[in-house]
Amino acid sequence: MTVNLLDFDLEGLAGYCQQLGEKRFRAVQLFRWIHQKGARDFDSMTDLAKSLRLKLASNAHIKSLDLISQHDSADGTIKWLFDVGAGNAIEAVFIPEEGRGTLCVSSQAGCAMACRFCSTGHQGFSRNLKTSEILAQLWFAEHFLRQQRQTDDRVVSNVVMMGMGEPLQNYTELIPALRVMLDDHGYGLSRRRVTVSTSGVVPKIDALGQDCPVALAVSLHASNDTLRNYLVPLNIKYPLADLLAACLRYLQHAPRDFITFEYCMLEDVNDQDAHAHELVRLVRAQTHVDHWCKFNLIPFNPFPASGLRRSSAQRVLAFAKILTDAGLVTTVRKTRGDDIDAACGQLAGDVQDRTPISVRMAHQRLHGSTPQSSRRERATESLP
Numbered sequence: 001m002t003v004n005l006l007d008f009d010l011e012g013l014a015g016y017c018q019q020l021g022e023k024r025f026r027a028v029q030l031f032r033w034i035h036q037k038g039a040r041d042f043d044s045m046t047d048l049a050k051s052l053r054l055k056l057a058s059n060a061h062i063k064s065l066d067l068i069s070q071h072d073s074a075d076g077t078i079k080w081l082f083d084v085g086a087g088n089a090i091e092a093v094f095i096p097e098e099g100r101g102t103l104c105v106s107s108q109a110g111c112a113m114a115c116r117f118c119s120t121g122h123q124g125f126s127r128n129l130k131t132s133e134i135l136a137q138l139w140f141a142e143h144f145l146r147q148q149r150q151t152d153d154r155v156v157s158n159v160v161m162m163g164m165g166e167p168l169q170n171y172t173e174l175i176p177a178l179r180v181m182l183d184d185h186g187y188g189l190s191r192r193r194v195t196v197s198t199s200g201v202v203p204k205i206d207a208l209g210q211d212c213p214v215a216l217a218v219s220l221h222a223s224n225d226t227l228r229n230y231l232v233p234l235n236i237k238y239p240l241a242d243l244l245a246a247c248l249r250y251l252q253h254a255p256r257d258f259i260t261f262e263y264c265m266l267e268d269v270n271d272q273d274a275h276a277h278e279l280v281r282l283v284r285a286q287t288h289v290d291h292w293c294k295f296n297l298i299p300f301n302p303f304p305a306s307g308l309r310r311s312s313a314q315r316v317l318a319f320a321k322i323l324t325d326a327g328l329v330t331t332v333r334k335t336r337g338d339d340i341d342a343a344c345g346q347l348a349g350d351v352q353d354r355t356p357i358s359v360r361m362a363h364q365r366l367h368g369s370t371p372q373s374s375r376r377e378r379a380t381e382s383l384p
């Protein structure tokens, strides 16, 4: 079987080229062809010797993901659904904004964390994505959009690991993908423009700080352990005190950065004034350092199986005011791509729809939309 070169970061590719008897600078050339120029065909790599191109053609390939469907929102948001085999699909969402373009990337097919308010969590876990499958979402989006806009300039300026799955539960495959995003010979994104969002896998937060300290978003959603145990079951293993301590340790590796705390607003569950005051105390109790974190309040996107409701806009604003008045930088996530259900864990809305993926794909090809999806707001405005 030939190897997919999208599975390698630059070091990996250099090692692979060495096995083929090639020098490191050839790996750099090849890497740039793949990621900067979007090449998938070795014949187009004109500055590589013919002998190397032939060697590569018989030993390796550059394979993206199979596209199931694309949905374009009136606000410019684009959602792609990809087939990852064995009846699984994942999604990536592009969110264009003034002066930047953010890509929301998936890390797993499904998720094992079982957060109550998350449709992906209700769907359960299928499998980890490979490095190539994580990167293919960026590779595809970047080069598709460049072609569409007829430009050689970079289109995706920010990546958020906020699609399907818990990225830190797929650490081994995630790290090389992050490295390619940051590599100057790859996508050249600064580490503040790549965000990993986690429900709180404490040991892996520490590892990420050591290995690749990109921007960190932590899905908090609760102001005390009892509530968080209920909403984010991972909290039973890694309670708030441990999680917040890990966040502060992380900042030692990412100086002048801040942690973004995501907080999904659930009516009568975690959205009362008392919760906001408790959050202020919680954050204050950790450190005397000011401005080490920011809050991003997410209006909940309801789905029937959750049994939960979205807080009213008024409640969200009142909650935000308590945090802001206490000196905590707080933003409210705005809705993007509503008309195309452009949300992380999109297929999760199909939890009760046990239609085989092949049938769903056929349906989408015919009708151009998913049979049923839940929605989630996009979070980009408060990220670095």
Ligand code: SAH
Residues within 6 Å of the ligand: 117, 118, 119, 161, 162, 163, 164, 165, 166, 167, 197, 198, 199, 217, 218, 219, 262, 263, 264, 298, 299, 300, 301, 302, 344, 375, 376, 377
């Ligand atoms: N697993 C990671 C990243 C993917 S989820 C994490 O949990 O952080 C990305 C964000 O969407 C998280 O903050 C998550 O809490 C939020 N989210 C999940 N389901 C949601 C829903 N139904 N409505 C609003 N936000 C949701």
Ligand code: SF4
Residues within 6 Å of the ligand: 111, 112, 113, 114, 115, 118, 119, 120, 121, 122, 163, 164, 165, 166, 198, 199, 219, 345
């Ligand atoms: Fe998984 Fe994140 Fe959803 Fe929780 S919120 S179930 S960690 S994808």
